[in-house]
Amino acid sequence: MVTPGAGASDPAPGARSTVTRADLPGGIRLLTETLPGVHSVAFGIWIAIGSRDERPDQVGAAHFLEHLLFKGTGRRTAAAIAEEIDAVGGELNAFTAKEHTCYYAYVLDADLPLAVDVLADVVTDARLALTDVELERGVVLEEIAMRDDDPEGLVGELFDEALFAGHPLGRPVIGSEESIRAMNRDTLYEFWRGEYTAPRMVVTAAGNLVHERVEELAGAALAAAAARFDPGSVPVPPRTGATRPPAVTGPRLVLRSNDTEQAHLMLGVPAFDRHDPRRHALLVLNAALGGGLSSRLFQQVREQRGLAYSVYSAATTYADAGSLAVYAGCVPERLSEVVAVIRGVLDAVAADGLTEAELTRAKGSLRGGLVLGCEDTASRMNRLGRSELDHGRQRSISESLDRIAAVTGDEVSRVARELLSVPLTGAVVGPYDGLDELPAVLRELA
Template structure:
């Protein structure tokens, strides 16, 4: 892995993977939905859509045709803390990929007519989210966990905010937020670092301001106010869906690797405690798992399960019993050993292609400003002890829980007692 910082603070990171015949190019921008004011909720995601509609040199059709003509992929995604625009192409088409991604990110035009067309597309995406109980529940859960804090808002925004957003607001968001010091160009595959830097210099041009490069901005640690809550979405459906969990420290926490082991052992695989207790032993649910969301200043460890309404009380009871048992008695050495093996295998197998490696180095540079080799990461996982994992379990699983429920729920008072406790 090699790194170069260019004038204006733009960082270029590459990883040479000689065994592939592809190149993945990503422009990572340290701007996401948590950087929006409430009146423009969803602006980062709306802008991500809009920049593909037209540049000074390409129409939307031309953008699509040029990428299709080389069999490549051009796309983007927005999260709460960053936005990524990326292309995946043959290594021989590296120059085209850098050109096109830079063209979209830097010179997308935000035309008024395109705003109206894409507004309808985003509203359709919100409707699609609302039709998917699991997606809806994910947004509701983070709202229950973080309340008015910006990470508690949906990345996609709301119908009201997207409907009211103007071209001027989106253009201003683009100009003010998409600055070189907030950007990382990450490239992985059969590529040469010096060639990549030359292409970036060529296509970023006037955006590379001469003079002293600013220090890349980094989000500081903050405090999330208030306590987690219970939120209920009443909906006629065949299943009742549950997400419940606790707040965690942010991604810079010294025990984050132990948290990963805890999460994996709780609900990260087929042998995990929740999967075995809820699905395999009792047959209460088809889908049950745990996950960790981490941000700069906070995070959440959450459990999801979807079940038939008549089984919901028992699913809640078994889930809370498992969490109480782990908080009190901890995980076994075997559970930690299996979880660590799962993490190691998942890491290595997940980096078999250039796209996954590009995502790894881009996210690492943007979030941490440093890079750990795969071997170093594996060593860090190996170094986690059962005692550290169980100390993290005691610390986190005794915190106040938050929860979100979606389904045919009559009233909060009809919910199982552990959820009523959250509701106060």
């Protein structure tokens, strides 16, 4: 079934864009966006499986597998995979998130058949040789070590661990050194064959393409995967809130001792899931709090007091949970003052909301960021995949812009009061041997 223009995205300047959908055998979904005027195509195979879907004995399997599938297939060695894409100047890569995994290629439009064939081969016919498992285990362990040397990224993972305590959303996507060392080939193979199913697959492509040609190429390349299922299999629907994380009831402060020059801090609260109609007001609130150079946190912490070089806020939404968090990095002796200023900003916004000028700037920032973020084929391909997996439909850029424009100051004020009036959860990475060495303003969270 082919549906032209269903939920089509808006065209880039000077171009006419068309989003078309088709249902392939086995429950595989295909979405393409034609962008005349470019000479490239971004092609992706998405799997509705991420780190939150792992069993306790599989922690880190989704990310480990993403690495491993590129190590060779029945038709190609790892070197051949790299050489074929390099020979056409293309890009081949993948990423794992908490709720999905994506394998993608970015090539000239004439090389789309090669990209489809290589990616489908990688996703559906990998060898998973024992020697490759051992080789890639070392690579993943190096990646974990690199993560541990990045205190800004590490403090974000610690914050999730504290906020979503006991829930899979609180686990790092990359896994732990212990879980990766314990991972065996059988566990990875079971995860691959059990979770990489046709009804969970979404294929997306954006660029200078003809939909019917992409449908032909993808259908043929993924025929083996589709054959394992009834041709009429129903695609897996978007996630719901059936497994919502429990409320934070234990200690709300975690510390990772690290011999760093700075103290890295993250403070935040639970927020809305991506299906909540208040999420657009949350995005506006986040933009005004710490989304740019004119945001209240940036101005108060950096510009007016010079307490930190980096300070920002972030709103994250999942199918059944979310968070609103503030990050700051500062020298340890200034941590107490930084915490006090951040809490003061959050309390003030909770009590009084945003000014009219802040509301206008935040909405304008979101609108500009949304449009500018969709100026290339890779971004368009990503938008297609995320919209299908997260919402089961395509949202046009105009629809998203209209929803942002419709957010009122009263809505933002209500969201701020609801979210910022609950106790904060905090995470710190820095040169502290124990919680007792942290400022008193933080220790009260423990």
